Each structure stands twice: as C-alpha cells, then as structure tokens.
Amino acid sequence: MSRAAAARVRRRRTLPVALAMLVAGGVVAALVREQFVLQVLTYVFIFAIYAQSWNIAAHSGQFSLGHATFLGLGAYASVLLAGRLGLPAAVAMFVGPLLPALAGLAIARLCLRLREWYFGMVTFGFTAIVQVLVVEPFGGLTNRWDGLDAAPLWAGGRAIETIAILNYLTALALMVGSYLLAARLMNSKSGLALAAIHDNEVVAAVSGVNVRTHRLMAMTLSGYVAGVAGALNSHTLTRHISPGIFGIEDSIWPLLYTIAGGLRIPEGPILGTLVVRVFWEWALRALGGFESLVVIGLALAVIVTTFPQGLYVLAARAAGWAGPRLARRAR
Amino acid sequence: MSLLRCEAVAKSFGGLQALAGVQFEVGAGEIVGLIGPNGAGKSTLVNTITGVHRPEHGSITFDGHEVTRLAPERITRLGVARTFQIPQPFHTLSVLENVMVGVAFGARGASLERAAREAAELLEFVGLADKAHHEPQALTIIELRRLELARALGSGARLLLLDEIHAGLTPKELEEARELLQRLRARGVTILMVEHLMQIIMAVCERIVVLEFGRKIAEGTPAEVAADPEVIRAYLGTRRAGGARAAGA
C-alpha cells in the first residue's frame, strides 16, 4: 500500500497537457478567422506567462505585489537592446530579461527576512522606486515619460494577418514552454523544497532545506519569466513601452489571473487568464462603461468566495481528476 | 564520547536573558532529559542548538563540528533533527511529502524517488502508513507528533531533539510513545528531550539537565535530580508564580 502510494507522488502528467494546449491552440488558430479573437488570445498567452512567473514565486511563499518591476524591466531591457544595439527582437527578448532576473535576485536577497505582507509591500515599493529610476536617472536612455517604440518581433513585409498569427503562435509556444518549466519545477525536488518553504520556513530549514538559496532561485527564475512576458508583450502587442508599465495595474494582473485559475498549480495561471480575460472583454463589450467593470468586480468576488481554490480545481473536480493533492496545493 | 557539547551558551531577547551560560554534554546513544519550569529557556536552547536562533556567546559542537553559527539546514545535514512543541506540519503537502522533505534535504539528500520510498518506510515505522496521502489537517495531535518525528528521522538524525512530544497523552498513548522511544534508541539515535512529564523523563532518561531562568541548576541521573534541593525549590517556586515568561518557540 504505502509503496504504491509513494510511487503515485511522482506521476504528474505535464507533457500530455502541454501537447494538448499546443494542439488546442493550433486548432483555434486554424479555425478562428476573427482578428480580434486572435489578438485577445495572444494577450491571454502573454499574460499567462506573466501570471505563471508570479505563480512560481508564490509557490515558494513569496507573494509579490510588485511583479510589474520584472515585467517592465524585461520590456525595457529588451526594447533597448533591440533599439539601441540593433539586436534582433527574437534575441533581445531572451537576453533582456536577464535584467529582471538580476532584479529578482537582488530583491529576494534584500527581502530574505521578510514574509507575507512585509514581503508584498516591499516588492510593491520597489516598483514605485524602479519607475522613478527609469524616469529620472535613466531618463536619457528611456526617453522619460514619452516611452520607447518597440521593434516588432515579426518584421514587416508580411501581411498583417500573417504577423498576427505568428505573434499568436509565438506567444502560445512560449506559454506552453513556461508551463512546462513551472510544472517541471513544481514536481521536482526543488519544487518540494519551495512548497515546504511556502508552508513553514523554520521547519523547512530544520528539515535541511536551504531556504535562502531556494527563495533566491525562485525569484530569479520568476523575474526572468516575467521579463520574457514583458518583452514579448512589447514586441508583439503594444509595440510601445512607457514608465506606466510600473503601475499598480500590471502588478495586479498576475495575482488576479493566478488565483482565479488556481494558485500554485501550473495550469492555474493559464486557465485563470483565459477565463478572466475573455469574460472581461465580453463584459466590456456587452455592457460597456463603469457598469461593466462593476459586474466584472462582482464576478471576481463571487469566484473567490465560492471557489477559493480556483477554477482549475473546480474544473478538475467536475471532471473527476482532482486528487487530494490538488486541493491541498490550492489552499 | 560526547556527541553534542554546549559551552557557555547565552541568548537574550530584548532585555530578557533566555539563556545565560548553559553548559552540558550529550553522549552518543544517550537519552537525556531537559527539564525546567515554564520560561526556563528549554525551547530557546533547542532553537539555539538547531540554528534557528544564534547565540550571543558560547559555542555548540556536534560530533566534533563547530555548529554555533551554522545555518539551520547545515546543522540538520550534519545529523541534528528536531520536533516542535506545537506540531508544525507543511500544511499544503501530504503526510508522505512532509516526510519526504526531510529525507530529500536532510543528511541523506536523497532523490525524490528514493525519498518517497524511504518516507513511506518511516511512516510505517511511526505507524502512519495508512495516512500517507492524507493531508496533515486530517491528523490528530498525536499523529501530527509522530509525523514530526518521522520527518525528523527522515533527515538522517543522529541526534534528535524532541520538544514536549508527550504532553496531553493518555496512559495508553504514553505507553506506546515510550515503546516508540525505545525503538528509536534501537536505531542508534541519540535523544535530547524537553519534557514536562516527570513520569516519562524518570522512566526513559539516563541523565537529566535542569534549567531555570536560562541557567543550568542541576544535572545528573533521574534519582539525583529528583533529590536535588535546588530543583525542588525551582519547581515548587514557579508553580505559584505561574508561567508568565514564556520564551519564544
């Protein structure tokens, strides 16, 4: 009995889920001709990557309220590399995020003794500070509040529809990549350490877990992934960045999407971003104005009060997939 | 030969001197009891030995290694493990995974697969095999203590610090616990146990260290300690004063 149970722990199927997402995303791309839907889904994929990065940090108990720091630094670094050094956007997109990775490391190092609200507030504070740094001392480089235009990932010469599809597929592929990364991490030995740290740092430490290294690792990785999302977003969808990216809103999205989908579950951020964003766009369209935002807020409140474990657990329960482990994770 | 040696260990919180020059040794294979009234500094001592607190003065050596300023995980990997007065399981992990953390990151540093296997064996050892996939919330307080014990053992402990794992047990449960201690000893584990229950201390421990206000006031066999006038005074004295000064756990 116990040995069989032990064997079951490792069996989390991530590759099939990744394949399924690719297939489903491809099918949608092949069938849907509506440009706007593709655009919304591209946004969903990019922000699912961003939410996943937040999810990675959250898995280690580091609930950041200032993840826009990493999103924004990734975007700025990549756009500057592409703009000033002439690096291809496809390369800059992966080199630039080394900056937010470094920022993640530095912030995690400074915040080692902080947790919960203390950690959240300090990470939030860093976003405000980084914004001023970008505007003031580095204003010459960043063009201050005017912002910078971002080089397109898929260069002109192609039809707009083709570029839209390419952007969509790039975002899809990277989202699946970030999913695999997060899923593999959470199921790995390090993932177990991060979960232990999430639950109780002191007990984790006296069980032999190097809390410091793992916390730093999680935030560095999270910073990098968030940076890639920021870079991808600016080279595909917005094509322009400004210090406004270091605002409150962009720090809230990953938290909102991840919790709605399922906290500390690799599928959570993806499902959450998809459902919340699509509902959001629909509500804005169907109702318009302030009323739509009130309805969205109420819907989110209902989601969290009725399914505090998130939509993934709800869906998995409905489909009969959820073991006790899943329910525990989301708590 | 001594496995653990504490020399002049001092630790204070704000103005409160929780430990004031504590000195004692634990030999390999021994079961040593650590007793004292509330606020005597027992839990602080356990925290200091395991690296959760850093002492201001003094030195702690384990198995010849100086561990005074080591990080908790380094001390654990050398072979020191502990349980907590109030069980603190990893509440989002299953019972099995709780133990796996110890096996995977403790002295043995096992791979996940091996950790799962060994953790399952340890759960069998402490009698929780059938709860392996439960969540810790579903466990009783006694089961939680056993879970803590399994996690601590999993980290490859040669020295086990047990912080009041017997409080609130029925006589029958106490008997089971005592039997478990004997089996632990049979595995070659050295034990330093903080305990309020004199009954079990007297029955199990070979040697007893008594703390009061952060100082060691007595040390010796159960019989010697029980007869020590200082100890009697300390115990009767604090009963009246009540346990107002609890050191942080």
Add this chain to the structure above:
Amino acid sequence: MGLDAASLLQVLVWGLVVGSIYVLLATGLTLIFGVMKLVNFAHGELMMWGAFLTILIAQSTGVNPYVAMIGSTAAVGLLGVAIERLGFRPLRGTAKINEIFLSIALILVLQNALARFFVPYFRENAQIRTPYATEYFSLGLVNLRYDFVILLAVAWAITFGLWFVLFHTAPGRDVRATSQNRAAALLMGIDVRRIDMLCFGIGSALAALAGSLYGVVNPFSPYAGTIPAIKAFAVIILGGLGSVPGAVLGGLLYGVVESFGTFFLGGSWRDAIAFVLLIVVLMVRPQGIFREGA
C-alpha cells in the same frame, strides 16, 4: 534654494497634515488587521466613498460639510460591515492571498460604482467646500487655513478616542484580546465574529472620515484613494502590523518624509521616497518599528 526656516517649517506642516490623514487610514487598517489578520486593499475606495457621500449630503441638505461627515462616516461603516459579512467572512481559513484577490475585486466594484454616480456630477474631480475655505491665520512663519486646523483636531481627537476605547473600555479589551489570540478569546466567551464585524465597520468608517478630510484639502476622484491607501499599508507595515502606536508614528513619519522628499528631490520622487523609507526600516527591523520579533 529656499532653505529658509519658514519654508522648512511650512513643508513640515504639509507633511503633518498629509501624515494625519495617513494616520486615520492606517489606524483603521491596523485595527482590522489586528483582529482578522487581513488587509483590505479596497480601503482607499471606501475612503473616496466617504468623501463623495459627504459632498452629496452637504450639497443636498445644505448642512456644514463637517456635520455631513457624520452621516457619510456612518454609512461607509455600515458598508464595511456588509463587506465583512458577505465577502471576507466566507474566505476565513483559505489562502491569505485570496483576501487580496477579494479586495482587488472590491476595488473594481467600489471604484466604478462610485465613478458611475460621481462622473455625471463632478466629471474628473470634486472638492468639498467648507464655509472656512478662505479663512486662515498666521502663526509667525507659517500660514494655516482653518480647515487644516480642523483636520488636525478631528484626526487626532478620533485617534486618541480610539486609543482610549481600546485600552480603557470593556469592548476595547475584547478587541485587544481577539487581536492577541483569537482562539483564546473565543474560549473566553468573546464573540469574535461580532468583533470582526465591529472592527471592520469602524475601520471602514475611519477610512470614510479620512477621505472626507482629504476631500476638504485636496481635490478627489473615485480613483484618488488607491495610492493613499497603499501608502497606509506601507505605514502599518512600517509601524508593525496590528500596532496602533506604530500606525500613528508611521503615518506621521511617512507624511513628513514624503513632503520633504518632494521639496528637496522634486515631485517625481513623492511616491518612491516613502517606499525607500519603508525598505530601509524593514532591512533593519523586519517586523516593523513597534512589533516584537517573532
């Protein structure tokens, strides 16, 4: 560059005025945190509802805005009770982060519901006009408008009143007991759920009062509460979560540092400088100023 005593004193006064508003906001937050261990990020939206209701009551009945504040404060207090009952209570025992999620949802609801009524009346901004808006007296080097004096008096009277209730009355003792150990308070027969509701209501009412006072000295809009409320969180973290003296000291410190930061470094630094302070303090005392180490 303007380093004369009059300017510095004047900047200090601005810092204390802003700081007093932070104190009111932070006291409410810390009261809620104390008993429920949760942070309502929609505190700033309750604040703006307070300001809006004050202006609405004052305009429709013609009473002095300072009298209208009683009505708006009570109304938002009741709204807070409803939010606790319907929103936060069902979340007890789930992940802490869910409470942040809920408060973000509440921000969306409260902010946009307010904007829905506010914008047709006032468009972007409104300001609460008191009969004393142009009256001021000179204190040697600095000028002080009557409204500032009233603001300081009300803010500090309320803060001390709250401190008195907490430390010298039976309900206050129940609140403190719940704050220190919820389980023990429950065993002692304290109805902790009622304490939750009470504290959330009072905290929300304090936010409304802070908002009304803010609206007298600054223009406000449905969106103007978010930043002050976040700073109020920073304040209670700076002071130590759950600590009322911490909220008071932290609030004043924040206001003053912000004011001088703006004066010396320029307006771009206003928000950031306060967070620099927070980070520096937490590096030295990770638990905040007024909280014992864990």
Add this chain to the structure above:
Amino acid sequence: MRMSYTARCAGAWVVAGAIAGILVPGSASAQTVRLGLITSITGPAAGTGADQQRAATLAVEELNAAGGVTVGGAKRKVELVIGDDQTSREGAVSGVTRLIVEDKVNVVFGGLGSAFGMAALPLIQERGIPYIPTPSTPLFTRTKDMGPDPTKSMVFHYQATGLMYGAGTADFIAEGLRPVFAPGKPIRVAWLYQDSPFGAEYVRGYTDRIKEKNLPLETVATERFKVGETDYRAQLTKIKALAPQVLVPMGFRGETVAMVQQAVLDVGIDPKKVAIGPVCACVDDPLYYKDLGKIGSHTTILSVYSTYATPKNPAFARWPDFRASFQKRYGVLPGVLGVSAYDAVHIAARAIERAGSLDSQRVIAALAALPVDKYVMPIRSGKTLFDPKYREVDFYLIAQQFFWDEKLKELRPRVVWPHDVADAKYVHP
C-alpha cells in the same frame, strides 16, 4: 490510458478556446461610414471623455440630418463607434484594436491623453487606418517611425501641441505680463508642470521660444508633479521661496484648479505680486470657471477655444453657433477637447466625401489635400488645414484673464492677448 488523458486535456482547452470565440462577438456592416472615437469612457478621465463623446455625437447627428455622407454618388449614414481607452495605455491599445479589427472603422479619431494615443499609434501605423488624434503631443506626426517622408503618414494631428502652447506661453509672458510686472527687466518665471510627455513638450516649447526669439524671461523653477497628484504644496512652497513674478501651473483641469488654490490659499503666493498663469488651454471648460471660484480672479489662461469669450476675428466666428447648438442638445457647454472631437468628425466626413471611397489610402490622400473649412477651432494659417511638413494645424492661440462675476458667482474671461484680437487690457490686481 495516456492518450485518453491527453485527449481529455486537449478537449478541455478546445472548449475553453471555443468559449473565448463565442464570448467575443464579431460584427461588421458595410452599409455605413464608420467613424471610431477612441476616448476615455471609463477611468479617471471619463468625464472629459464624455464631453468628446457628446461633441462627436452632435457632429454625427448633424451629418446624418443632412442625409449622411456622399460616397461615390450614394448617400451613406454615418455611424459613430466608441472605443474606450479606459484612461490607460493598455486600454488604448485594446480599444483601438477593437475599433480597427472588430468594428472595422474607416477613420479613428479623438483621445485625451498623449500617452494613450501614442501607445496605440504602432497599431494604427501597421494597419494604415486614417487617424485624427486630438491629444496634444506633436510626436503623433513627428516620430521617426513615420519615416523620412511624412506625407506617407496616415496620422493627421488635430490639436494645438504642447510645443505651440509652450511657445504661446512664452510670448504672452513677454508681451502681456512683462510690461506690467518687470518693465525693462527680465521677468522671473516659475513652472509647476505635469510630469508627462504633454508637460515635457509644453516646457520644451516654452524654452525653445525663449531661445528662438531671445525673450527676456528668466526661468527660476521647473518643478514637476506626477499625473494624478493632488497635493502640490511642497513644490509651491519651494517656488514661493524663489520669489518668481510669474507662476505657470500646468496640468489637467482638476490639477490646475488645485494648484491655483493651494498656491494662493495654502502656500500664500500673493496674486498681487505674482501673476498666476497662463494656465493650459486644455482646462478651458465650464467646470474650470465654476470650480476655481473667486480665488482665480485675475489669473490668466492660454486658450485655443474659449468657453465664454469670442474674439473679434473671422477665425473665431464659428464659436457662438457651436456653443448654441451644443447647449441646445445637451443643456451644457462643451470644453476644448469636445470641440476638437466635433471638428474631427466633420473633417473625416469631408475627407471621405472628397475621396469618393472608403479606401484607407484614398481617404488619407484626401485628408492631406483638405482645404480650410469653417470648423470651430481657430486656424491661423489660412490655406491648408494640415501643414504638409508635420500634418499639424497652426491654431490661433489667445490669452484670457478671469474676472469674478458677482451676479453669476462664477469667473468670466476677457481676451487680453494678442493685442489685435483683445477686447480688454490685462488688469494688474
């Protein structure tokens, strides 16, 4: 076993994708001329956004009352489609995307915030849709991305730019204020301006003009504040200590009202010694006159459209009629940003008629070739509507001084500059 799991996963994600497809409806109609207004319907700027929406609706109603727009011989009705920029950059991107790819509008116009308009610009360039932005930044038509040949651009900027306002501010201070406050000496000017692209350009226009004309203006302070800030006292205290003769508070309407009030009442900057203004034309709105109150007496404003005054010059001739029809339709008067949206609708309609087609390229060409018509915003240059070099419009700026009207209990303006259109002299309090 494994396959079925994969299949189930794929099924779930397809269902999720399908929900996405169903929830986002698509619609397109080829029967009408579709004009897309991108402005703030929600968010902090929603009030002014509503003004733009009303003004644009009025213009569309006027066009349709006249039977619509003639495209290739057939009359077509005009349809106004509203895109909400949610007063944010992300919102602008999503709102413009929706206008273009989902609503398939023929022209995009409007907008309040330069930053939001700029955020959406790459999308518009990519799709080659004719765009008539009404926020102020000149970057719309001057960014290097427009390429070496600006005549290939699809952007036609219809708003006085920050550069124009800045230059006008310098001119007015030199010609209108210096003779009163510092005759024969350089006049000391302090700025408190919004830390935004708009604010930066405004100050740039001002300093450029001083250099260009070698004006006797000494700038003693350039303090900034973040957009949305409501407390300017620390900066104003600093400015007061520098003893300027002119204080230019530059920001949006609510910000400007608060800056003037805090300067006079709280910080104690004496309007008798320090000229306050000219404030930005973008605040010329009935609410500014109402909100500022008596405290604003004798302060000045640089305007491109005045809510109440009408200078005696043909360039301003359309103002009374427009005010009357707006008042009749909505019961209130519009602000300057509403006016530009109103004009933009008429300009777009006229261009489409000239193009004789809804084809983007032909509408763009028609916009580039438009002659002056009787629009509401005052245009100085005479012949061409959009300057061929930058596709901006050279608007006619005026300065007004506010006076307290005891009967109305509100401020009312008098035009004091430039001298050829002024109906009053600047009054030193």
